[in-house]
Amino acid sequence: MPEPTLILNAVAIQRALTRIGHEIAERNESSSEVVLVGIQRGGVPLAERLAKALAEIWGQPVPSGSLDVCMHRDDLHQRAAPHVQPTVIPFDVTGKTVVLVDDVLYSGRTVRAAMDALNDFGRPRRIQLAVLIDRGHRELPIKADFVGKNVPTAHTEIVRVRLAENGGPDEVVLEKR
Amino acid sequence: MIWNRKHLLDIESLSAEEIGLVLDTARAFKAVGERAIKKVPALRGKTVVNLFVEPSTRTRISFELAEQRLSADIINFTAEASSLKKGETLKDTARNLEALNADFIVIRHSASGAPHFLARFLSSSVINAGDGAHEHPTQALLDTFTIREHKGKIAGLNVTILGDILYSRVARSDIWALTKLGAKVTLCGPSTLVPRVFEQMGCRVSHNVDEAIREADIINLLRIQHERQRQTMFPSLGEYSSLFGLSKARLAQTKPDVLIMHPGPINRGVEIDSEVADCGRSVILQQVTNGLAVRMAVLFLVNGGKGPQELAGGPVIVSTVPA
Numbered sequence: 383m384p385e386p387t388l389i390l391n392a393v394a395i396q397r398a399l400t401r402i403g404h405e406i407a408e409r410n411e412s413s414s415e416v417v418l419v420g421i422q423r424g425g426v427p428l429a430e431r432l433a434k435a436l437a438e439i440w441g442q443p444v445p446s447g448s449l450d451v452c453m454h455r456d457d458l459h460q461r462a463a464p465h466v467q468p469t470v471i472p473f474d475v476t477g478k479t480v481v482l483v484d485d486v487l488y489s490g491r492t493v494r495a496a497m498d499a500l501n502d503f504g505r506p507r508r509i510q511l512a513v514l515i516d517r518g519h520r521e522l523p524i525k526a527d528f529v530g531k532n533v534p535t536a537h538t539e540i541v542r543v544r545l546a547e548n549g550g551p552d553e554v555v556l557e558k559r
Numbered sequence: 560m561i562w563n564r565k566h567l568l569d570i571e572s573l574s575a576e577e578i579g580l581v582l583d584t585a586r587a588f589k590a591v592g593e594r595a596i597k598k599v600p601a602l603r604g605k606t607v608v609n610l611f612v613e614p615s616t617r618t619r620i621s622f623e624l625a626e627q628r629l630s631a632d633i634i635n636f637t638a639e640a641s642s643l644k645k646g647e648t649l650k651d652t653a654r655n656l657e658a659l660n661a662d663f664i665v666i667r668h669s670a671s672g673a674p675h676f677l678a679r680f681l682s683s684s685v686i687n688a689g690d691g692a693h694e695h696p697t698q699a700l701l702d703t704f705t706i707r708e709h710k711g712k713i714a715g716l717n718v719t720i721l722g723d724i725l726y727s728r729v730a731r732s733d734i735w736a737l738t739k740l741g742a743k744v745t746l747c748g749p750s751t752l753v754p755r756v757f758e759q760m761g762c763r764v765s766h767n768v769d770e771a772i773r774e775a776d777i778i779n780l781l782r783i784q785h786e787r788q789r790q791t792m793f794p795s796l797g798e799y800s801s802l803f804g805l806s807k808a809r810l811a812q813t814k815p816d817v818l819i820m821h822p823g824p825i826n827r828g829v830e831i832d833s834e835v836a837d838c839g840r841s842v843i844l845q846q847v848t849n850g851l852a853v854r855m856a857v858l859f860l861v862n863g864g865k866g867p868q869e870l871a872g873g874p875v876i877v878s879t880v881p882a
Contacts, residue, residue, distance in 0.1 A: 450587065453599035453859070462561045463863035465580070466587035502596040 384558050389533055389541070392552035395514070398530030399428070402512050403435030405528050406481055413440040415507065416479045421496050422450040422467035424485030427547035428514060432483060447471035449482075451495035469499075476504035481528075485543040487513040490524035515554060517541050565864040566678045566685045567857050569694040570735040578736055581856050582704050588859070589852035591628070601859055602631035607663040608656045611688070612638040612649070615667050617823055617847065618688050618697070622665050625854035634661070653677050663858065666690070671728075684861045692726050697857060698822050699732035701850040703740060705842055706777055708849070709818055714741030719771050721746075721803065722781030722830050724753045725792075729822045730781060734760050747771035748781075748803055751792040768803050772813050779820040780805055780830050796829055806832045810840075818842050 390398065410416045416436070420429030426448040433446035450467040452458075482496055497509060512528035517535040533556065535541060540557045544550030560576045570578070591599055607626045611619050619635075626633050636656070643652055649668070656664060663684045666674050671691035678685040689695040707713055718737050724730045724746050734757070737744050744762040746753050755764050765771040772778055783799065793799050805819070810832075819831075819841040827833045836843060 452587075453591070453601045458601055458859075458862060459605075461863055462563060462865070463584070463860045466584050466859075468587060469590060498600070502594060502599070 386555040386557040390554040395552045402528045407439045418446040421484040425483040429483040445473045454495040454498045475506045480506040481510045483512045487516045490520045490522035562860040570696045570732045575739045584856035585852040588855040600630045602629035605631045605662040607631045608634045608661040609665045610636045611667040613669045621850045694732045695728040698729045699736040701853040704849045716742045716776040718742045718777045719745045719775040720779045723783045726784040749793045777818045
């Protein structure tokens with residue numbers, strides 16, 4: 383088995399998130415209308431980190447929630463039932479700019495499910511998408527607004543995002559299957 | 560842990576991990592029920608047949624609402640208004656329902672093992688909503704869910720099941736679920752309804768209610784199942800009530816944080832005093848709310864289950880219940 387390739391180390395992840403934070407602040411001038419929603423599981427700690435970065439930029443707290451998309455997936459009849467994680471959105475999304483946050487953007491199907499799931503909580507003014515890694519191979523017409531790093535990959539490769547919140551060192555690696 | 564079962568036929572064959580997965584999944588579905596929009600598209604385009612050959616109100620409406628909240632299409636089939644009354648066999652009825660491309664069959668039947676029987680030849684997923692005096696798996700799952708929600712755990716708790724154990728499928732499923740998760744189960748009631756043979760299932764059997772409830776963390780009351788009794792198992796309801804009913808005076812001798820549970824329908828003044836049923840320690844109505852979440856979780860999980868299901872031999876029933 384070949385050695386995994388390091389794509390981002392801890393410093394690079396932090397730098398990417400800081401830059402995304404500034405890009406979100408630049409794109410959305412009215413800070414009071416922006417909320418962050420992390421997609422379970424990888425997106426949740428990233429949304430929390432982005433919320434902190436944005437709070438520093440704007441000088442006011444930025445709400446952050448978590449969204450599980452299992453019940454809205456389009457492949458439920460093809461696979462064993464996924465483990466459903468908690469959805470916690472302790473604020474009203476109606477009229478807000480919701481920035482969906484995920485670790486890796488791949489087929490785009492998770493993001494589609496997330497947009498459907500979000501609809502059950504209200505009608506956001508707009509939805510934007512922030513991802514740490516865009517690895518290509520989209521199967522749906524979905525594009526990220528904010529990207530930490532674009533990584534060209536083969537289908538046979540796996541992008542692993544490890545974060546301190548989940549017990550790892552902060553790093554992104556590319557593994558061969 | 561991956562859920563690989565296509566059917567939910569009983570608790571006996573489930574592992575503690577599988578029970579835990581259902582309870583974890585149910586927690587997420589309970590949260591769905593607290594939202595403004597309580598419906599998710601997980602079973603969109605799927606057809607569920609509710610085949611209730613034996614009368615049921617709360618289990619049937621709980622399953623129906625669970626199915627609707629998962630966006631499934633529903634066919635309700637009751638014994639009173641069906642071809643079963645015209646002499647069609649259960650097998651033929653089920654095959655006709657399958658010919659309509661039903662994806663799930665939720666069955667309630669007075670014969671123990673009826674769901675296992677259907678699962679052997681149908682390609683649909685079969686969910687047991689209560690079969691005779693054998694099992695009522697979703698009731699046990701909602702009971703354990705409710706206990707875990709209040710106590711934070713199951714292992715090490717003293718659970719006393721009080722009442723008609725002999726004829727109770729709820730008792731059997733509860734015993735399997737609770738003992739698998741590490742609870743200490745005591746069964747109590749008249750010796751005619753709580754025979755010592757239940758000790759083989761890993762329970763303690765007591766015929767002294769005051770002793771049985773003193774150290775209990777949970778008291779689960781069961782109704783006297785008149786409809787299943789062929790002969791009188793105790794002299795009178797009044798005597799049952801005074802010897803085994805959960806009265807206010809008896810409640811006063813229990814642990815201050817004891818939970819009072821009942822699968823319903825309750826018979827006020829028989830197995831439970833009216834005031835006890837409505838008191839702060841009673842979680843009887845929370846059980847109903849949780850039942851909905853648990854049934855959504857079960858449907859969600861078996862929808863993805865494709866794997867082999869052990870069906871050889873059929874159900875094993877511990878006591879010899881007059882069929």
